[in-house]
Amino acid sequence: xxxxxxxxxxxxxxxxxxxxxxxxxxxxxxxxxxxxxxxxxxxxxxxxxxxxxxxxxxxxxxxxxxxxxxxxxxxxxxxxxxxxxxxxxxxxxxxxxxxxxxxxxxxxxxxxxxxxxxxxxxxxxxxxxxxxxxxxxxxxxxxxxxxxxxxxxxxxxxxxxxxxxxxxxxxxxxxxxxxxxxxxxxxxxxxxxxxxxxxxxxxxxxxxxxxxxxxxxxxxxxxxxxxxxxxxxxxxxxxxxxxxxxxxxxxxxxxxxxxxxxxxxxxxxxxxxxxxxxxxxxxxxxxxxxxxxxxxxxxxxxxxxxxxxxxxxxxxxxxxxxxxxxxxxxxxxxxxxxxxxxxxxxxxxxxxxxxxxxxxxxxxxxxxxxxxxxxxxxxxxxx
Ligand code: G3H
Ligand code: 13P
Ligand code: ZN
Numbered sequence: 292x293x294x295x296x297x298x299x300x301x302x303x304x305x306x307x308x309x310x311x312x313x314x315x316x317x318x319x320x321x322x323x324x325x326x327x328x329x330x331x332x333x334x335x336x337x338x339x340x341x342x343x344x345x346x347x348x349x350x351x352x353x354x355x356x357x358x359x360x361x362x363x364x365x366x367x368x369x370x371x372x373x374x375x376x377x378x379x380x381x382x383x384x385x386x387x388x389x390x391x392x393x394x395x396x397x398x399x400x401x402x403x404x405x406x407x408x409x410x411x412x413x414x415x416x417x418x419x420x421x422x423x424x425x426x427x428x429x430x431x432x433x434x435x436x437x438x439x440x441x442x443x444x445x446x447x448x449x450x451x452x453x454x455x456x457x458x459x460x461x462x463x464x465x466x467x468x469x470x471x472x473x474x475x476x477x478x479x480x481x482x483x484x485x486x487x488x489x490x491x492x493x494x495x496x497x498x499x500x501x502x503x504x505x506x507x508x509x510x511x512x513x514x515x516x517x518x519x520x521x522x523x524x525x526x527x528x529x530x531x532x533x534x535x536x537x538x539x540x541x542x543x544x545x546x547x548x549x550x551x552x553x554x555x556x557x558x559x560x561x562x563x564x565x566x567x568x569x570x571x572x573x574x575x576x577x578x579x580x581x582x583x584x585x586x587x588x589x590x591x592x593x594x595x596x597x598x599x600x601x602x603x604x605x606x607x608x609x610x611x612x613x614x615x616x617x618x619x620x621x622x623x624x625x626x627x628x629x630x631x632x633x634x635x636x637x638x639x640x641x642x643x644x645x646x647x648x649x650x651x652x653x654x655x656x657x658x659x660x661x662x663x664x665x666x667x668x669x670x671x672x673x674x
Pocket of ligand 3: 436437532576619
């Protein structure tokens, strides 16, 4: 409660809403003046960043309703990774312009790079930014990508995440069940949704690498989902992390372009999982398509990404129509950003203001996100 002078002066105690202030040392009203001129010395109390905050207070939502609608409607929600402000801005601009729900996800590496506190305030800022851009009721999820332990998930839940992934996919089955159930039991107390994973993705990405790919065993999914109570399940059907999803030996080569053609995803495994768990939300990781025009631009302007290859978009479009309701994309955004920056530097070697090269990078990511939403996942016009 502000002091009486403040109430009588009719001054909006705006600061109380945003963060606690002390009202000590506050000198109100210019004694001689007719208008209320404040000469106040606000003393912001140090806010403990480890204070528990619920995502609902930040304007975020969990994935439950979003996934139910996506499964029913035959589309998938984009889950874009972010590490910095430009990615966040591009994600929100794209989601608002296409009227799409969106999952902003943060990896363990992103938390280390950007700082957990900063990322959580960025997510809160993202909600306000979406409103500022004209979206009345943004549907934004802040999701932990590849949570590696109960402790990491707990810490995210306590700092405003609305969804977490516990990735026990490399553990023995019973250990995966145990840690997933522990996270679910904790998360559900706060209405936070939990993604789990069964089956192992191949990949070369730092924090999430797995030497080989093991497709999800459809015969395990009912037992796993029932015993853990997870809200969605990431499965392995041949996608993998990073910009090199397949070795040249696993691909065929297009004789005209010389580009690699990857082997198809295991749609039979997806179908078998859907039959066992009808309507249950399924997640695909490692779903970047590694756009060859971006790869060519990178290579043309000094980069070295030979034989980078991803998942063809037609296959993701197909998957989106099924119970796959969350599709993870990170590498494509990295490629779009890198290509734009390399091109910009090649064309403007005199530039050194980050805004000069980050502006086209942000534009390029926004274009990519809009393309994914409209042309691949079909989550546009759902708000
Ligand atoms: O699946 C992993 C994401 O691409 C995040 O990658 O660990 O390099 O941030 P990262
Ligand atoms: P990509 O590397 O294919 O973009 O996959 C990202 C991902 O799965 C994040 O969890
Ligand atoms: Zn992943």
